Amino acid sequence: MATLETSTKVVLGGARGGPDAPTLRTDRWWIQPVATVSILTAFVIYSTWAAFQNKNYYVGANVHRDLISPFYSPCLTDHCVPGSSAGFILHGWPLSPALLILIFPLGFRLSCYYYRRSYYRAFWWSPPSCAVADAHPTYSGETRFPLIMQNVHRWFFYFGVLFNIMLTYDAVRAFQQPGLGWGVTVGTVVLVVNATLLWMYSLTCHACRHLFGGGSRRLSAHKLRARFWQFVSPLNAKHMNFAWASLIFVALTDVYVRLVASGVLTDYKLF
Protein backbone atom coordinates (compact mmCIF):
# COMPACT_ATOMS: atom_id res chain seq x y z
CA MET A 1 0.00 0.00 0.00
CA ALA A 2 1.20 3.48 -0.85
CA THR A 3 2.03 5.98 1.85
CA LEU A 4 2.47 9.73 1.79
CA GLU A 5 5.94 10.82 2.86
CA THR A 6 5.11 13.43 5.48
CA SER A 7 5.29 13.51 9.24
CA THR A 8 1.54 12.83 9.23
CA LYS A 9 1.55 9.11 8.50
CA VAL A 10 -0.99 8.34 5.85
CA VAL A 11 -1.57 4.90 4.45
CA LEU A 12 -3.59 5.07 1.28
CA GLY A 13 -6.19 2.56 0.23
CA GLY A 14 -7.96 2.17 3.57
CA ALA A 15 -11.53 0.79 3.79
CA ARG A 16 -14.20 3.39 3.13
CA GLY A 17 -17.55 3.79 4.81
CA GLY A 18 -20.99 3.87 3.25
CA PRO A 19 -22.61 1.46 0.84
CA ASP A 20 -20.98 0.50 -2.44
CA ALA A 21 -23.28 2.52 -4.68
CA PRO A 22 -22.48 4.97 -7.50
CA THR A 23 -24.52 7.63 -5.73
CA LEU A 24 -26.96 8.10 -2.88
CA ARG A 25 -28.34 11.31 -4.28
CA THR A 26 -32.11 11.37 -4.50
CA ASP A 27 -32.60 14.67 -6.31
CA ARG A 28 -32.83 14.94 -10.06
CA TRP A 29 -29.10 15.46 -10.66
CA TRP A 30 -29.40 14.07 -14.19
CA ILE A 31 -31.43 17.05 -15.47
CA GLN A 32 -28.33 19.18 -16.03
CA PRO A 33 -26.38 16.59 -18.05
CA VAL A 34 -29.48 15.76 -20.10
CA ALA A 35 -30.03 19.45 -20.88
CA THR A 36 -26.36 19.91 -21.82
CA VAL A 37 -26.35 16.88 -24.10
CA SER A 38 -29.60 17.96 -25.77
CA ILE A 39 -28.59 21.55 -26.45
CA LEU A 40 -25.03 20.79 -27.55
CA THR A 41 -26.11 17.89 -29.78
CA ALA A 42 -28.81 20.02 -31.40
CA PHE A 43 -26.26 22.78 -31.97
CA VAL A 44 -23.68 20.44 -33.50
CA ILE A 45 -26.24 18.86 -35.82
CA TYR A 46 -27.62 22.22 -36.92
CA SER A 47 -24.24 23.87 -37.43
CA THR A 48 -22.86 20.91 -39.39
CA TRP A 49 -25.90 20.98 -41.63
CA ALA A 50 -25.67 24.75 -42.04
CA ALA A 51 -21.93 24.67 -42.74
CA PHE A 52 -22.38 22.19 -45.57
CA GLN A 53 -25.30 24.04 -47.19
CA ASN A 54 -23.01 26.49 -48.99
CA LYS A 55 -25.98 28.70 -49.93
CA ASN A 56 -28.49 31.12 -48.39
CA TYR A 57 -25.89 32.64 -46.09
CA TYR A 58 -26.02 36.14 -47.47
CA VAL A 59 -28.80 38.64 -48.13
CA GLY A 60 -27.56 41.20 -50.62
CA ALA A 61 -28.29 44.27 -52.72
CA ASN A 62 -31.07 42.62 -54.73
CA VAL A 63 -33.33 43.03 -51.69
CA HIS A 64 -31.55 46.15 -50.35
CA ARG A 65 -29.86 44.39 -47.50
CA ASP A 66 -26.33 43.46 -46.39
CA LEU A 67 -26.69 40.58 -43.96
CA ILE A 68 -24.23 37.70 -43.62
CA SER A 69 -24.55 34.62 -41.45
CA PRO A 70 -21.91 34.39 -38.71
CA PHE A 71 -21.16 30.82 -39.82
CA TYR A 72 -19.89 32.14 -43.15
CA SER A 73 -18.11 35.30 -42.11
CA PRO A 74 -15.44 36.06 -43.22
CA CYS A 75 -16.19 34.42 -46.55
CA LEU A 76 -12.78 33.69 -48.02
CA THR A 77 -13.22 31.51 -51.10
CA ASP A 78 -13.50 32.43 -54.76
CA HIS A 79 -17.07 31.15 -54.93
CA CYS A 80 -18.65 33.24 -52.18
CA VAL A 81 -22.07 34.55 -53.22
CA PRO A 82 -21.78 38.06 -54.77
CA GLY A 83 -21.33 40.77 -52.15
CA SER A 84 -20.41 38.43 -49.30
CA SER A 85 -16.67 38.19 -49.92
CA ALA A 86 -14.39 39.52 -47.20
CA GLY A 87 -11.86 40.83 -49.73
CA PHE A 88 -9.13 38.27 -49.18
CA ILE A 89 -9.68 35.38 -51.57
CA LEU A 90 -8.39 31.87 -51.24
CA HIS A 91 -8.37 30.19 -54.61
CA GLY A 92 -9.16 26.58 -55.20
CA TRP A 93 -11.02 25.70 -51.99
CA PRO A 94 -13.69 23.36 -53.31
CA LEU A 95 -15.91 23.04 -50.24
CA SER A 96 -18.21 25.34 -48.31
CA PRO A 97 -16.45 28.53 -47.12
CA ALA A 98 -17.87 27.90 -43.65
CA LEU A 99 -15.62 24.87 -43.23
CA LEU A 100 -12.53 27.08 -43.52
CA ILE A 101 -13.34 29.20 -40.52
CA LEU A 102 -15.54 27.19 -38.18
CA ILE A 103 -12.53 25.48 -36.64
CA PHE A 104 -11.72 28.70 -34.75
CA PRO A 105 -14.99 29.28 -32.92
CA LEU A 106 -15.22 25.52 -32.45
CA GLY A 107 -11.76 25.35 -30.88
CA PHE A 108 -12.55 28.37 -28.71
CA ARG A 109 -15.68 26.75 -27.33
CA LEU A 110 -14.21 23.26 -27.04
CA SER A 111 -11.31 24.52 -24.93
CA CYS A 112 -13.44 26.99 -22.91
CA TYR A 113 -13.28 26.28 -19.18
CA TYR A 114 -17.04 26.41 -18.88
CA TYR A 115 -17.77 24.09 -21.80
CA ARG A 116 -15.08 21.73 -20.58
CA ARG A 117 -16.88 21.49 -17.27
CA SER A 118 -20.13 20.83 -19.07
CA TYR A 119 -19.06 18.20 -21.55
CA TYR A 120 -16.76 16.37 -19.16
CA ARG A 121 -19.83 15.98 -17.03
CA ALA A 122 -22.55 15.42 -19.60
CA PHE A 123 -20.77 13.48 -22.35
CA TRP A 124 -17.80 11.87 -20.66
CA TRP A 125 -19.44 11.32 -17.25
CA SER A 126 -16.32 12.28 -15.43
CA PRO A 127 -18.21 12.83 -13.17
CA PRO A 128 -21.83 12.93 -14.43
CA SER A 129 -22.71 15.11 -11.45
CA CYS A 130 -21.27 15.87 -8.03
CA ALA A 131 -21.00 12.83 -5.77
CA VAL A 132 -22.09 10.60 -8.64
CA ALA A 133 -19.40 8.08 -9.58
CA ASP A 134 -17.18 8.50 -12.63
CA ALA A 135 -18.06 6.23 -15.50
CA HIS A 136 -14.40 5.28 -16.05
CA PRO A 137 -12.16 3.01 -14.01
CA THR A 138 -9.02 5.13 -14.50
CA TYR A 139 -8.55 8.85 -14.74
CA SER A 140 -5.69 11.12 -15.74
CA GLY A 141 -7.63 14.35 -16.28
CA GLU A 142 -5.83 17.01 -18.25
CA THR A 143 -2.35 15.75 -17.44
CA ARG A 144 -1.75 13.91 -20.73
CA PHE A 145 -2.35 14.08 -24.43
CA PRO A 146 -4.96 14.76 -25.78
CA LEU A 147 -6.58 16.68 -22.93
CA ILE A 148 -3.37 18.49 -22.02
CA MET A 149 -4.03 20.39 -25.25
CA GLN A 150 -6.82 22.28 -23.49
CA ASN A 151 -4.04 24.60 -22.38
CA VAL A 152 -4.12 26.23 -25.82
CA HIS A 153 -7.33 27.99 -24.85
CA ARG A 154 -5.81 31.47 -24.76
CA TRP A 155 -4.77 31.14 -28.41
CA PHE A 156 -8.32 30.47 -29.40
CA PHE A 157 -9.27 33.46 -27.28
CA TYR A 158 -7.06 35.66 -29.46
CA PHE A 159 -8.62 34.23 -32.62
CA GLY A 160 -12.04 34.70 -31.04
CA VAL A 161 -11.31 38.41 -30.67
CA LEU A 162 -10.41 38.63 -34.38
CA PHE A 163 -13.71 36.98 -35.24
CA ASN A 164 -15.58 39.35 -32.97
CA ILE A 165 -14.05 42.27 -34.83
CA MET A 166 -15.19 40.69 -38.12
CA LEU A 167 -18.71 40.11 -36.86
CA THR A 168 -18.90 43.63 -35.45
CA TYR A 169 -17.95 44.91 -38.88
CA ASP A 170 -20.75 42.74 -40.32
CA ALA A 171 -23.18 44.18 -37.78
CA VAL A 172 -22.23 47.71 -38.76
CA ARG A 173 -22.67 46.83 -42.42
CA ALA A 174 -26.09 45.46 -41.61
CA PHE A 175 -27.24 49.08 -41.10
CA GLN A 176 -26.70 49.57 -44.83
CA GLN A 177 -29.59 49.15 -47.19
CA PRO A 178 -27.98 49.31 -50.64
CA GLY A 179 -30.04 51.54 -52.91
CA LEU A 180 -32.04 52.96 -49.98
CA GLY A 181 -29.43 54.37 -47.64
CA TRP A 182 -29.03 53.54 -43.96
CA GLY A 183 -31.61 52.13 -41.62
CA VAL A 184 -32.47 49.48 -39.09
CA THR A 185 -34.16 46.22 -39.93
CA VAL A 186 -34.86 43.15 -37.82
CA GLY A 187 -31.75 41.67 -39.44
CA THR A 188 -29.65 44.61 -38.20
CA VAL A 189 -30.87 44.03 -34.66
CA VAL A 190 -30.16 40.30 -34.92
CA LEU A 191 -26.58 40.87 -36.09
CA VAL A 192 -25.94 43.53 -33.46
CA VAL A 193 -27.24 41.35 -30.63
CA ASN A 194 -25.19 38.45 -31.95
CA ALA A 195 -21.98 40.46 -32.02
CA THR A 196 -22.67 41.87 -28.55
CA LEU A 197 -23.23 38.45 -27.04
CA LEU A 198 -20.03 37.14 -28.63
CA TRP A 199 -18.08 40.07 -27.21
CA MET A 200 -19.54 39.40 -23.78
CA TYR A 201 -18.60 35.73 -24.09
CA SER A 202 -14.98 36.68 -24.90
CA LEU A 203 -14.80 39.44 -22.32
CA THR A 204 -15.92 37.10 -19.54
CA CYS A 205 -13.47 34.36 -20.61
CA HIS A 206 -11.08 33.15 -17.89
CA ALA A 207 -8.06 33.56 -20.16
CA CYS A 208 -9.09 37.19 -20.74
CA ARG A 209 -9.49 37.79 -17.02
CA HIS A 210 -6.03 36.36 -16.42
CA LEU A 211 -4.19 38.00 -19.31
CA PHE A 212 -5.47 41.50 -18.72
CA GLY A 213 -5.29 41.58 -14.94
CA GLY A 214 -5.52 38.39 -12.91
CA GLY A 215 -2.05 37.18 -13.83
CA SER A 216 -0.42 39.92 -11.81
CA ARG A 217 0.87 39.39 -8.29
CA ARG A 218 0.91 43.10 -7.71
CA LEU A 219 -2.25 44.68 -8.98
CA SER A 220 -1.42 47.71 -6.81
CA ALA A 221 1.47 48.47 -9.15
CA HIS A 222 -0.65 48.20 -12.30
CA LYS A 223 -3.62 50.52 -11.88
CA LEU A 224 -5.06 49.85 -15.32
CA ARG A 225 -4.88 46.09 -14.93
CA ALA A 226 -6.36 46.39 -11.45
CA ARG A 227 -9.31 48.38 -12.79
CA PHE A 228 -9.90 45.91 -15.59
CA TRP A 229 -9.69 42.99 -13.20
CA GLN A 230 -12.19 44.56 -10.83
CA PHE A 231 -14.54 45.30 -13.69
CA VAL A 232 -14.35 41.90 -15.36
CA SER A 233 -14.37 39.63 -12.30
CA PRO A 234 -18.08 39.94 -11.48
CA LEU A 235 -18.88 39.51 -15.17
CA ASN A 236 -16.65 36.46 -15.32
CA ALA A 237 -18.93 34.84 -12.76
CA LYS A 238 -21.65 35.04 -15.44
CA HIS A 239 -19.54 33.36 -18.11
CA MET A 240 -21.89 30.39 -18.19
CA ASN A 241 -24.85 32.59 -19.09
CA PHE A 242 -22.96 34.26 -21.91
CA ALA A 243 -21.68 30.89 -23.13
CA TRP A 244 -25.22 29.58 -23.60
CA ALA A 245 -26.78 32.82 -24.78
CA SER A 246 -24.13 33.41 -27.43
CA LEU A 247 -24.19 29.80 -28.60
CA ILE A 248 -27.93 29.71 -29.07
CA PHE A 249 -28.07 33.17 -30.57
CA VAL A 250 -25.36 32.53 -33.14
CA ALA A 251 -27.41 29.60 -34.44
CA LEU A 252 -30.59 31.71 -34.44
CA THR A 253 -28.75 34.40 -36.40
CA ASP A 254 -27.84 31.84 -39.04
CA VAL A 255 -31.45 30.62 -39.09
CA TYR A 256 -32.70 34.15 -39.57
CA VAL A 257 -30.30 35.03 -42.40
CA ARG A 258 -31.01 31.69 -44.03
CA LEU A 259 -34.77 32.24 -43.94
CA VAL A 260 -34.47 35.72 -45.39
CA ALA A 261 -31.94 34.63 -48.03
CA SER A 262 -34.11 31.74 -49.16
CA GLY A 263 -37.15 34.01 -49.44
CA VAL A 264 -39.19 32.43 -46.66
CA LEU A 265 -39.09 35.61 -44.57
CA THR A 266 -38.91 39.27 -45.48
CA ASP A 267 -36.46 41.25 -43.40
CA TYR A 268 -38.82 43.79 -41.85
CA LYS A 269 -37.61 47.40 -41.88
CA LEU A 270 -38.00 49.04 -38.47
CA PHE A 271 -36.88 52.56 -39.37
Next chain:
Amino acid sequence: MAEVTMRVWRGDASGGDFETYTLPKNEGEVVLDVVHRIQATEAPDLACRWNCKAGKCGSCSAEINGKPSLMCMTRVDELPEGPITVTPMKTFPIIRDLVTDVSFNFAMAEKIPALLPPPMPAEGYRMFQEDVQRGQEFRKCIECFLCQDVCHVIRDHEDNKEHYAGPRFLMRIAELEMHPLDTNDRREYAREEMGLGFCNITKCCTEVCPEGIHITDNALIALKERVVDAHYDPVAWLGRKILRRTKRTAAEAAVQPAP
Protein backbone atom coordinates in the same frame (compact mmCIF):
# COMPACT_ATOMS: atom_id res chain seq x y z
CA MET B 1 -47.25 13.83 15.56
CA ALA B 2 -44.90 14.33 12.63
CA GLU B 3 -41.89 12.04 12.54
CA VAL B 4 -38.45 12.08 11.04
CA THR B 5 -36.82 8.90 9.78
CA MET B 6 -33.08 8.78 9.46
CA ARG B 7 -30.97 6.03 7.90
CA VAL B 8 -27.53 6.32 9.43
CA TRP B 9 -24.45 4.37 8.31
CA ARG B 10 -23.15 2.27 11.22
CA GLY B 11 -19.90 0.41 10.91
CA ASP B 12 -16.13 0.52 10.73
CA ALA B 13 -13.30 -0.67 8.50
CA SER B 14 -14.55 -4.24 8.71
CA GLY B 15 -17.94 -3.36 7.22
CA GLY B 16 -21.25 -1.82 8.10
CA ASP B 17 -24.84 -1.17 7.16
CA PHE B 18 -27.64 1.33 7.49
CA GLU B 19 -29.54 1.54 10.74
CA THR B 20 -32.94 3.22 10.63
CA TYR B 21 -34.15 5.49 13.47
CA THR B 22 -37.55 7.13 13.70
CA LEU B 23 -38.03 10.07 16.07
CA PRO B 24 -40.62 12.76 16.60
CA LYS B 25 -39.96 15.76 14.38
CA ASN B 26 -38.99 19.03 16.08
CA GLU B 27 -39.35 22.37 14.40
CA GLY B 28 -36.26 24.08 13.05
CA GLU B 29 -33.84 21.22 13.60
CA VAL B 30 -30.73 20.54 11.58
CA VAL B 31 -29.48 17.05 10.76
CA LEU B 32 -26.90 17.20 13.55
CA ASP B 33 -29.68 17.83 16.09
CA VAL B 34 -31.41 14.63 15.04
CA VAL B 35 -28.11 12.71 15.18
CA HIS B 36 -27.65 14.04 18.73
CA ARG B 37 -31.13 12.94 19.69
CA ILE B 38 -30.41 9.48 18.31
CA GLN B 39 -27.29 9.40 20.49
CA ALA B 40 -29.29 10.56 23.49
CA THR B 41 -32.03 7.98 23.03
CA GLU B 42 -31.51 4.89 20.91
CA ALA B 43 -27.81 4.68 20.12
CA PRO B 44 -25.43 6.23 22.65
CA ASP B 45 -22.51 4.58 20.84
CA LEU B 46 -23.18 6.35 17.51
CA ALA B 47 -19.90 8.06 16.55
CA CYS B 48 -19.93 11.51 14.97
CA ARG B 49 -17.63 14.54 15.02
CA TRP B 50 -18.87 18.01 15.75
CA ASN B 51 -17.82 21.05 17.63
CA CYS B 52 -19.41 24.42 16.96
CA LYS B 53 -22.85 23.69 15.50
CA ALA B 54 -22.49 26.96 13.67
CA GLY B 55 -20.85 25.96 10.40
CA LYS B 56 -17.50 27.32 11.47
CA CYS B 57 -15.34 24.50 12.81
CA GLY B 58 -15.64 22.18 9.84
CA SER B 59 -15.96 19.03 11.96
CA CYS B 60 -19.40 17.69 11.12
CA SER B 61 -18.86 16.92 7.43
CA ALA B 62 -20.86 13.97 6.15
CA GLU B 63 -23.03 13.04 3.20
CA ILE B 64 -26.72 13.79 3.52
CA ASN B 65 -28.95 12.14 0.93
CA GLY B 66 -25.75 11.52 -0.99
CA LYS B 67 -24.58 15.16 -0.97
CA PRO B 68 -21.44 16.18 0.89
CA SER B 69 -22.72 18.67 3.48
CA LEU B 70 -22.22 19.99 7.00
CA MET B 71 -24.68 18.23 9.31
CA CYS B 72 -25.05 21.37 11.42
CA MET B 73 -26.01 23.55 8.47
CA THR B 74 -28.53 21.26 6.79
CA ARG B 75 -32.07 21.92 7.99
CA VAL B 76 -34.34 18.92 8.16
CA ASP B 77 -37.35 20.86 6.87
CA GLU B 78 -35.44 21.79 3.72
CA LEU B 79 -34.84 18.17 2.77
CA PRO B 80 -37.42 16.33 0.68
CA GLU B 81 -40.03 14.18 2.46
CA GLY B 82 -39.03 10.60 3.24
CA PRO B 83 -36.12 9.01 5.06
CA ILE B 84 -32.91 11.03 5.32
CA THR B 85 -29.73 9.13 4.51
CA VAL B 86 -26.59 10.06 6.43
CA THR B 87 -23.27 8.47 5.49
CA PRO B 88 -19.65 9.25 6.30
CA MET B 89 -17.49 11.10 3.76
CA LYS B 90 -16.74 8.58 1.06
CA THR B 91 -13.28 9.67 0.01
CA PHE B 92 -11.53 9.09 3.34
CA PRO B 93 -11.05 5.84 5.26
CA ILE B 94 -13.70 5.15 7.83
CA ILE B 95 -12.94 5.05 11.54
CA ARG B 96 -16.42 4.41 12.86
CA ASP B 97 -19.97 5.32 11.86
CA LEU B 98 -19.88 8.93 10.64
CA VAL B 99 -16.25 9.54 11.57
CA THR B 100 -13.53 9.32 8.93
CA ASP B 101 -9.77 9.62 9.02
CA VAL B 102 -8.96 12.87 7.24
CA SER B 103 -5.17 12.77 7.75
CA PHE B 104 -4.68 12.70 3.96
CA ASN B 105 -5.55 16.40 4.08
CA PHE B 106 -3.07 17.19 6.81
CA ALA B 107 -0.35 15.40 4.88
CA MET B 108 -1.11 17.47 1.79
CA ALA B 109 -1.16 20.68 3.81
CA GLU B 110 2.23 19.80 5.21
CA LYS B 111 3.75 19.27 1.77
CA ILE B 112 3.12 22.83 0.62
CA PRO B 113 6.21 25.02 0.96
CA ALA B 114 5.55 27.90 3.34
CA LEU B 115 5.40 31.57 2.41
CA LEU B 116 8.87 32.77 1.49
CA PRO B 117 9.07 36.54 1.86
CA PRO B 118 12.12 38.55 0.82
CA PRO B 119 14.42 39.81 3.60
CA MET B 120 12.62 42.37 5.72
CA PRO B 121 13.51 45.89 4.63
CA ALA B 122 14.46 48.31 7.40
CA GLU B 123 11.09 50.05 7.18
CA GLY B 124 9.18 46.76 7.36
CA TYR B 125 6.92 44.99 4.85
CA ARG B 126 4.10 46.85 3.22
CA MET B 127 1.26 45.36 1.25
CA PHE B 128 -1.77 46.86 -0.41
CA GLN B 129 -5.34 45.73 -0.05
CA GLU B 130 -5.82 45.04 -3.76
CA ASP B 131 -2.86 42.64 -3.66
CA VAL B 132 -4.09 40.56 -0.74
CA GLN B 133 -7.81 40.59 -1.20
CA ARG B 134 -7.95 37.70 -3.62
CA GLY B 135 -6.30 35.46 -1.06
CA GLN B 136 -8.67 36.66 1.62
CA GLU B 137 -11.53 34.84 -0.03
CA PHE B 138 -9.59 31.60 0.26
CA ARG B 139 -8.88 32.22 3.92
CA LYS B 140 -12.57 31.85 4.70
CA CYS B 141 -11.94 28.10 4.41
CA ILE B 142 -13.04 26.20 7.54
CA GLU B 143 -11.19 23.01 6.54
CA CYS B 144 -14.29 20.88 6.45
CA PHE B 145 -12.75 18.93 3.53
CA LEU B 146 -16.10 18.57 1.79
CA CYS B 147 -14.45 19.82 -1.40
CA GLN B 148 -11.78 17.15 -1.04
CA ASP B 149 -14.50 14.58 -0.42
CA VAL B 150 -16.56 15.45 -3.49
CA CYS B 151 -13.61 15.78 -5.89
CA HIS B 152 -13.97 12.85 -8.25
CA VAL B 153 -10.22 12.76 -8.92
CA ILE B 154 -9.70 11.05 -5.56
CA ARG B 155 -13.27 10.11 -4.65
CA ASP B 156 -13.49 7.68 -7.55
CA HIS B 157 -9.79 6.95 -8.07
CA GLU B 158 -7.95 6.13 -4.86
CA ASP B 159 -4.71 5.68 -6.84
CA ASN B 160 -4.63 9.42 -7.61
CA LYS B 161 -4.29 10.35 -3.93
CA GLU B 162 -0.55 9.84 -4.08
CA HIS B 163 -0.01 12.73 -6.47
CA TYR B 164 -3.04 14.95 -6.17
CA ALA B 165 -3.45 17.59 -3.48
CA GLY B 166 -7.18 18.21 -4.04
CA PRO B 167 -9.04 21.50 -4.36
CA ARG B 168 -8.47 22.74 -0.82
CA PHE B 169 -4.70 22.56 -1.16
CA LEU B 170 -4.45 23.65 -4.77
CA MET B 171 -6.36 26.67 -3.52
CA ARG B 172 -3.73 27.14 -0.82
CA ILE B 173 -1.02 27.07 -3.49
CA ALA B 174 -3.00 29.59 -5.53
CA GLU B 175 -3.28 31.81 -2.46
CA LEU B 176 0.48 31.79 -1.96
CA GLU B 177 1.14 32.14 -5.67
CA MET B 178 -0.96 35.32 -5.64
CA HIS B 179 0.58 36.59 -2.42
CA PRO B 180 2.48 39.83 -2.96
CA LEU B 181 5.27 38.85 -0.56
CA ASP B 182 5.87 35.27 -1.68
CA THR B 183 9.02 34.75 -3.70
CA ASN B 184 8.53 31.07 -4.42
CA ASP B 185 7.55 30.17 -7.95
CA ARG B 186 4.93 27.52 -7.27
CA ARG B 187 3.69 26.93 -10.76
CA GLU B 188 5.90 23.98 -11.61
CA TYR B 189 5.24 22.54 -8.18
CA ALA B 190 1.47 22.79 -8.64
CA ARG B 191 1.67 21.08 -12.01
CA GLU B 192 4.26 18.44 -11.32
CA GLU B 193 3.92 17.56 -7.64
CA MET B 194 0.40 18.51 -6.67
CA GLY B 195 -1.41 17.30 -9.77
CA LEU B 196 -3.16 20.48 -10.90
CA GLY B 197 -3.68 18.91 -14.33
CA PHE B 198 -5.92 16.23 -12.81
CA CYS B 199 -8.57 18.79 -12.01
CA ASN B 200 -10.97 18.94 -14.93
CA ILE B 201 -12.72 22.04 -13.57
CA THR B 202 -16.05 20.27 -13.17
CA LYS B 203 -16.72 22.55 -10.20
CA CYS B 204 -18.09 20.11 -7.65
CA CYS B 205 -15.76 21.55 -5.02
CA THR B 206 -17.35 24.95 -5.56
CA GLU B 207 -20.84 23.42 -5.40
CA VAL B 208 -20.34 21.89 -1.95
CA CYS B 209 -18.19 24.52 -0.24
CA PRO B 210 -20.17 25.72 2.82
CA GLU B 211 -18.21 28.97 2.82
CA GLY B 212 -19.27 29.69 -0.75
CA ILE B 213 -15.67 30.09 -1.90
CA HIS B 214 -15.40 30.15 -5.69
CA ILE B 215 -12.68 27.54 -5.57
CA THR B 216 -12.70 26.63 -9.26
CA ASP B 217 -13.13 30.07 -10.82
CA ASN B 218 -10.97 32.09 -8.49
CA ALA B 219 -8.27 29.65 -7.42
CA LEU B 220 -7.99 26.59 -9.67
CA ILE B 221 -8.54 28.22 -13.05
CA ALA B 222 -6.39 31.18 -12.00
CA LEU B 223 -3.64 28.71 -11.09
CA LYS B 224 -4.08 26.80 -14.34
CA GLU B 225 -3.70 30.04 -16.27
CA ARG B 226 -0.48 30.78 -14.40
CA VAL B 227 0.81 27.33 -15.29
CA VAL B 228 -0.05 28.09 -18.92
CA ASP B 229 2.13 31.21 -18.62
CA ALA B 230 5.00 29.10 -17.38
CA HIS B 231 4.60 26.05 -19.59
CA TYR B 232 2.22 26.16 -22.47
CA ASP B 233 2.40 29.66 -23.87
CA PRO B 234 5.07 29.98 -26.59
CA VAL B 235 5.02 33.78 -26.49
CA ALA B 236 5.58 33.89 -22.73
CA TRP B 237 8.32 31.28 -23.16
CA LEU B 238 10.07 33.37 -25.81
CA GLY B 239 9.77 36.46 -23.64
CA ARG B 240 11.48 34.66 -20.78
CA LYS B 241 14.28 33.45 -23.04
CA ILE B 242 14.89 36.92 -24.39
CA LEU B 243 14.76 38.55 -20.98
CA ARG B 244 16.69 35.61 -19.45
CA ARG B 245 14.18 35.35 -16.69
CA THR B 246 13.15 31.93 -15.57
CA LYS B 247 11.93 32.61 -12.10
CA ARG B 248 10.43 35.49 -10.31
CA THR B 249 13.02 36.94 -8.04
CA ALA B 250 12.79 38.41 -4.60
CA ALA B 251 13.40 41.82 -6.12
CA GLU B 252 10.13 41.51 -8.02
CA ALA B 253 8.10 40.84 -4.93
CA ALA B 254 6.00 43.65 -3.67
CA VAL B 255 8.19 45.06 -0.98
CA GLN B 256 7.10 48.64 -0.83
CA PRO B 257 9.10 51.37 0.86
CA ALA B 258 7.22 53.04 3.68
CA PRO B 259 5.96 56.49 2.77
